[in-house]
Amino acid sequence: MNQHARIYVAGHRGLVGSAICRKLRSLGHDNISTRSRGEVDLRDQAAVNQLFSELKPDYVFMAAAKVGGILANDKYPAEFLGENLQIQTNIIEAAHRVDTKKFLFLGSSCIYPKFAEQPIREDSLLTGALEPTNEWYAIAKIAGIKMCQAYRKQFGFNAISAMPTNLYGPGDNFDLHSSHVLPALLRKFHTAKVEEQSEVVVWGSGKPRREFLHADDLADALCFLMDHYDSPEIINVGVGSDVTIAQLAELIGSVVGYSGSIVFDQTKPDGTPRKLLDVSKLTQLGWKPKISLEAGIRSTYQWYLETVKS
Numbered sequence: 001m002n003q004h005a006r007i008y009v010a011g012h013r014g015l016v017g018s019a020i021c022r023k024l025r026s027l028g029h030d031n032i033s034t035r036s037r038g039e040v041d042l043r044d045q046a047a048v049n050q051l052f053s054e055l056k057p058d059y060v061f062m063a064a065a066k067v068g069g070i071l072a073n074d075k076y077p078a079e080f081l082g083e084n085l086q087i088q089t090n091i092i093e094a095a096h097r098v099d100t101k102k103f104l105f106l107g108s109s110c111i112y113p114k115f116a117e118q119p120i121r122e123d124s125l126l127t128g129a130l131e132p133t134n135e136w137y138a139i140a141k142i143a144g145i146k147m148c149q150a151y152r153k154q155f156g157f158n159a160i161s162a163m164p165t166n167l168y169g170p171g172d173n174f175d176l177h178s179s180h181v182l183p184a185l186l187r188k189f190h191t192a193k194v195e196e197q198s199e200v201v202v203w204g205s206g207k208p209r210r211e212f213l214h215a216d217d218l219a220d221a222l223c224f225l226m227d228h229y230d231s232p233e234i235i236n237v238g239v240g241s242d243v244t245i246a247q248l249a250e251l252i253g254s255v256v257g258y259s260g261s262i263v264f265d266q267t268k269p270d271g272t273p274r275k276l277l278d279v280s281k282l283t284q285l286g287w288k289p290k291i292s293l294e295a296g297i298r299s300t301y302q303w304y305l306e307t308v309k310s
């Protein structure tokens with residue numbers, strides 16, 4: 001991507017979109033276009049076509065989506081399936097119409113079967129049943145992957161699809177009803193410390209294992225893939241190691257400086273027992289993450305204190 005290339009980042013206010021914009025600016029890119037939901041609702045096909053005929057982007061980072069944790073997915077299945085299908089269909093078609101040079105679609109590790117062999121290789125896609133609590137979102141993402149492959153096959157549209165693991169970092173959602181586990185625990189431990197609560201309650205048994213990648217590492221990987229990857233095959237993006245939810249809670253407690261006890265609420269769902277991505281394909285391409293989990297949680301907590309608390 002040369003520094004003056006026309007780049008459109010969909011979802012620029014989100015965790016991933018804002019990290020991509022930070023990374024592109026740090027690389028000296030000076031022609032980055034973004035639109036807020038208020039300016040262009042990406043569910044509106046005519047508005048999306050209008051936007052693309054104006055921008056004619058050379059590169060598109062598709063980081064807009066309806067995203068949420070287990071509770072939100074379970075409560076709003078129609079929106080998670082419907083809105084994600086609308087957004088991605090509109091943007092892929094609009095980018096194709098204006099001959100976008102390269103398109104990067106973002107899926108998620110929840111596209112893989114619930115009981116996929118660990119670590120999860122890209123070729124385990126569609127080889128078994130999905131995790132029921134987020135199958136609606138997963139089906140939409142699988143449709144997006146297939147749409148990119150179909151547009152490449154029929155029109156030679158250069159779309160690639162990256163499958164990131166669980167992400168965290170500045171700009172994350174800290175709402176306890178709709179957030180992912182890491183920001184939810186950061187907020188719970190901070191509140192417990194400030195209010196001198198004797199214990200923090202963590203959902204589930206604490207046994208599930210999860211992999212976490214900092215959003216800035218993801219943005220670095222996505223810019224790398226935009227320059228070095230041209231295959232229709234999906235590619236995993238992760239760190240290649242995981243921790244139990246209990247270990248994550250311990251680490252967050254020590255970063256926040258909480259000294260009370262941690263209690264596990266076994267009445268709440270655990271979700272998938274383990275979800276560790278096989279990242280050997282990306283490693284062989286020459287990319288490696290730079291931000292350790294502890295350092296990433298520390299900087300995210302600092303952002304939380306400076307941004308959310310202020």
Ligand SMILES: NC(=O)c1ccc[n+]([C@@H]2O[C@H](COP(=O)([O-])OP(=O)(O)OC[C@H]3O[C@@H](n4cnc5c(N)ncnc54)[C@H](OP(=O)(O)O)[C@@H]3O)[C@@H](O)[C@H]2O)c1
Pocket residue numbers: 010011012013014015016017036037038040041042043062063064065066067087106107108109163164165166167168171172173180
């Ligand atoms: N978060 C994770 O752990 C994770 C893991 C793997 C993959 N991913 C993938 O990464 C991508 C981005 O996720 P994220 O975590 O950055 O989500 P996010 O923080 O919720 O950001 C999503 C962005 O999309 C925008 N958006 C949603 N619907 C829209 C609409 N109808 N019109 C215009 N804008 C709309 C939102 O706008 P508003 O700011 O106005 O709401 C928001 O800025 C998704 O494709 C997701 O599948 C995320």
